[in-house]
Amino acid sequence: EVQLVESGGVVVQPGGSLRLSCAASGFTFDDYNMHWVRQAPGQGLEWVSGITWDGSSADYADSVKGRFTISRDNSEDSVYLQMSSLRTEDTAFYYCAKARRVGATFDYWGQGTLVTVSS
Amino acid sequence: EIVLTQSPGTLSLSPGERATLSCKASQSIGSRYLAWYQQKRGQPPRLLIYGASSRATGIPDRFSGSGSVTEFTLSISRLEPEDSAVYYCQHYYGSPPYTFGQGTKLEIK
Numbered sequence: 001e002v003q004l005v006e007s008g009g010v011v012v013q014p015g016g017s018l019r020l021s022c023a024a025s026g027f028t029f030d031d032y033n034m035h036w037v038r039q040a041p042g043q044g045l046e047w048v049s050g051i052t053w054d055g056s057s058a059d060y061a062d063s064v065k066g067r068f069t070i071s072r073d074n075s076e077d078s079v080y081l082q083m084s085s086l087r088t089e090d091t092a093f094y095y096c097a098k099a100r101r102v103g104a105t106f107d108y109w110g111q112g113t114l115v116t117v118s119s
Numbered sequence: 120e121i122v123l124t125q126s127p128g129t130l131s132l133s134p135g136e137r138a139t140l141s142c143k144a145s146q147s148i149g150s151r152y153l154a155w156y157q158q159k160r161g162q163p164p165r166l167l168i169y170g171a172s173s174r175a176t177g178i179p180d181r182f183s184g185s186g187s188v189t190e191f192t193l194s195i196s197r198l199e200p201e202d203s204a205v206y207y208c209q210h211y212y213g214s215p216p217y218t219f220g221q222g223t224k225l226e227i228k
Contacts, residue, residue: 037164044207044219044220044221044222045156045158045164045207045209045219045222046219047209047215047216047217047218047219050215050217059214059215059216060215061215061216062120062216095163095164100169103152103169103170103211104211104215104217105154105166105169105209105211106154106156106164106166107166107169107175107176109163109164109165110163111163112163
């Protein structure tokens with residue numbers, strides 16, 4: 001059974017930093033690209049970032065470019081999102097998502113971790 | 120950035136009826152680079168359709184997708200109370216960002 005478990009969500013002040021983690025199991029982790037998608041409370045979905053299966057390439061939404069960094073450790077079956085210069089508008093549930101083999105569609109999602117940016 | 124516009128915002132139907140949800144792209148995304156997700160309250164999204172018309176694993180054939188270029192449709196036949204959810208479309212054409220539509224809320228009364 002595929003499982004994605006996010007952790008690291010907390011309350012942080014504007015300008016602060018945070019690292020989210022996503023532990024994967026139930027599939028061959030280093031065969032698949034991985035992504036982060038966020039959802040502000042009561043709002044829609046926003047793709048945040050994605051990383052290739054080998055970590056060689058990453059992409060970001062314009063809203064987080066230069067502030068967030070995605071990475072992965074295939075020996076630990078984990079993907080990470082390093083967040084810095086946090087803003088109140090970054091407040092959201094952050095979901096880790098596994099991409100299908102072809103195309104950036106997300107066939108498995110974690111339960112999400114809540115990041116609250118507030119003073 | 121490709122913008123996806125979903126309509127209607129809210130759809131209220133009765134069990135057994137058919138739902139038709141629309142997703143329009145601000146530019147061509149070809150014939151296959153569109154996915155649909157279902158999100159129930161308090162849960163993460165679930166992939167329903169990829170490639171505009173292919174059902175994901177375990178999705179019943181009551182759910183079907185169609186369309187191409189800029190106009191896409193998700194149809195749900197024989198509605199059940201458990202189909203109450205918010206439905207999102209998402210494109211994955213070309214380079215990121217892989218944007219989502221704003222969602223359609225489906226209510227089954």
